[in-house]
Amino acid sequence: MTASPPPTAPPPTAPPMTAAYLALVRRRRLYGTLIGVLFVVLMASGWRTADARNAGSFFDGIAHVADFPIEILSEAARDWANLPGYLRQYLPSLIETLNIAAVSTVLGGLLAAVLAVLSARALAPLPWLVVPIRRSMDVMRAMPEIVIALVLIFLLGGGPVPAMIAITLHTAGALGKLFSEVAENADLKPVEGLASVGAGWLARIWFAVGPQVAPNWSSYALLRFEINIRASAILGFVGAGGIGYDLRTTLQWGQGRYDQVVAIFALLFLTIVLVDHLSDRARARLVQGGRPA
């Protein structure tokens, strides 16, 4: 796992250096081997532990991995004529899932932008706030959405709002960190230029930092949108509305209704692939075409 190639050997006329070099190479090899052995041991014992603590073992299950997909696909193939109807039936749920992701990305992104300029060292109007804001972003980022969503479902009842709040908070933390890294790397000359003509803090941020960070910020926000679609589908599964909730309901109906499960899988899959593709292209344009390097 060594990251760089061994340095070029010194000329043979310097025997002490050769010896030192060889010793260095030997030590590196030793460390490399040790890390490799440790890694193999961890992997092997890890899989064994996971296997032992799982309800079904790997080798019993592997033969049946295809059973469920085959079952649902054969049901869907048998009742293929229903599929277009189901696709249309679950479209509103899909839109709700997408809406949850979009609103959380927008609100979380706006919150992240504020937190980012407040916590970027060179731009922060109140330097003593930098560290507390960074720590709170760390906490927001570290808390999985499901934790907040489950607690909020208890308080607010099911539906899209708990998922929206949960994903918004997580997005604010995750994007806040990336945004502030971008903002810290922004060129400060335009800021100084604006300051020299007496512009206030808000004007300096808006006109001097804004245009510099906009392409990267939007690119990160788009990437986050992709992630949030997946998160919003999962939160639906624990009761927060959208297509995940429908998936859980149809799974509970069990055999005979698997054509609906297939329809939901298909909608989810196509959406994710489509959004990934579109956002990939948009991000490539933003980062390469937007800002001269």
Place this chain on the structure above:
Amino acid sequence: MTALATTPALLLTRAEICRRLARRRALLLAAPVVLLVYLTTIFFSFDLPGIAARMRPENAAVLLGDFWSFKTHVTLDRRKPGLDVAIEGEAKGRYAPAQFPGWVRDGAEPRIDLPDGSRVTYVAQGAVIERAGFGVIRVSRDGRQIAVTLPEGAANPDWLSASATRVDIRGPWWRFSMTPARTETLRYEPGWELFFFDLQSPFHGKSAAELAALALWQPRLEPERSNLAAMAADIWQNRMWRHGDVAWALGETVLMAFLGTFGAALIAFPLAFLAASNFSPGRLIRLGLRRIFDLFRGIDGLIWTVILSRAFGPGPLTGALAILLTDTGTFGKTFSEALENIDEKQREGIASTGAPAVAQARFGVVPQVAPVILSQVLYYLESNTRSATVIGALVGGGIGLLLTQAIQTQKDWEEVSYYIVLITLMVMAMDSLSAWLRARFIKG
């Protein structure tokens, strides 16, 4: 924007520039309006006005109270003999009759001292509540009828609610209730009770100084092991908080993330060579692999979880495999992109010495891509720790399972908050570990 970059600036007339600026300004002004319209639509489609009706503020009160306090139930049930004193009313928090806390005096007429100076006495056919600053309230039970007698001349206070079959009195830090079948007093105290030692442990109720003395020089409570070992074992096996199980669950979650991430990296690395345009043996293999990567990435972790848990049942293996499959797709894509971006000169240099393909890859390619790949894998290790919590909640493994179980009971909120703190700390620790490893292995 792209047009500006590709068209030579000199060809743009002043009018053209003005037109573009005007368009940009219009766009800039339109964006907030569009956003506002969208958010307003969402406001109604998510039924935010109706959320006030669906909201359950009493749940919030329960939750907030439970986060930082606990209650002890002192219950007299007509169908069971004797007084029952139990923390949170749970069997595992029940005091033995000889060990009742000091504020409960057991006897023919049990007396309970409450934090604000009030006092409740359970008498035959009822109870007497001496409320501080109010007076004596008598609650008497006759068959299935319950009657309340307030002090002379007192108006019915708002902290008392009474019907023919139920009386409920709330005080600061306590609550009294009586139904035909049972009389119960709840006493609230701040903190997480029995966090270290449960009631079965001989170390319960000892102060820190006493515990230190026991651990360091006092004689063994159990002859076969030292007091320190006994303390550690008692904390580990605490029946209320199950520290041992929680530690295992955290370990399982990290294990899922570790196995999933590195397993995916090990599978994706060789495949990435086949999918990179400059290494691939054939166009067909390359395109086929790319589509497979897209497929694995597009099938969300949620779908993988559903499919895999049918075959393997709940547990950490299912979670690890779900992470592994999703990330194989992601890694396959990013690794092959990293391989396509290498500097070919290094490989050509090695090839010119007559080295075979494997040696070319080892010395001409791997050193170039290793930093990129390693930093990606380490980054995913951290983010997968979070995913493993979520997937654990779905497949039933690790800390995610404990969390959902605790939330479903709707009363163990102190455990929920404990797990939330632990999860947050675990993710932050993995974040630091991954940052440290990245700094250690990838210089520059």
